[in-house]
Amino acid sequence: MLVLAAALLMSCAPVGPATAIRPAEAGPAEPLDLPAFSRGEKTFRKRGCNACHGFGEYFGKCPDLSGVTERQTPEWIRKWLIDPDGMRQTDGYARELSARYEAVMPTLGLTGREVEDLLVYLSVNGKLPGSH
Numbered sequence: 001m002l003v004l005a006a007a008l009l010m011s012c013a014p015v016g017p018a019t020a021i022r023p024a025e026a027g028p029a030e031p032l033d034l035p036a037f038s039r040g041e042k043t044f045r046k047r048g049c050n051a052c053h054g055f056g057e058y059f060g061k062c063p064d065l066s067g068v069t070e071r072q073t074p075e076w077i078r079k080w081l082i083d084p085d086g087m088r089q090t091d092g093y094a095r096e097l098s099a100r101y102e103a104v105m106p107t108l109g110l111t112g113r114e115v116e117d118l119l120v121y122l123s124v125n126g127k128l129p130g131s132h
């Protein structure tokens with residue numbers, strides 16, 4: 001079971017240089033911005049994202065964020081993080097998503113910097129490639 005979970009986790013994590021970290025963006029994968037990743041990691045905890053979300057774990061009421069940057073474009077995620085209320089009203093996918101989960105994502109008043117750092121953090125499923 002653990003092995004299976006590990007395999008599932010691994011399959012979501014970028015495994016090598018050929019894996020585009022942000023496939024939604026055109027062009028080759030950029031190297032990971034480590035300082036942004038670390039800030040994103042802190043922001044994820046400081047802003048309480050981790051109370052509702054995990055990567056490869058499902059807490060029941062909120063989406064698992066594994067692979068979210070493959071499901072969604074960076075632009076969509078930016079808009080969502082800044083204004084989930086507005087997105088639930090105007091965006092079809094956001095509405096559909098919200099109908100599937102019991103919880104409702106709050107507007108957290110994130111700064112532009114925090115959003116960009118979170119995007120980097122999300123792009124590698126909250127883990128440095130090669131770490132556990």
Ligand code: HEC
Pocket residue numbers: 044047048049050051052053061062063064065068071072077080081084097098099101102103104105106108110118
């Ligand atoms: C109170 C719980 C809660 C908190 C805190 C929260 N979220 Fe969410 N999030 C949700 C729920 C629930 C959804 C599904 C849409 C909805 O119902 O609002 C969601 C959706 C998302 C999505 C889209 C997921 C997908 O599958 O497309 C992303 C990305 C996301 N959240 C990131 C974050 C980040 C980053 C933070 C912290 C800044 C955060 N969330 C804080 C509950 C939460």
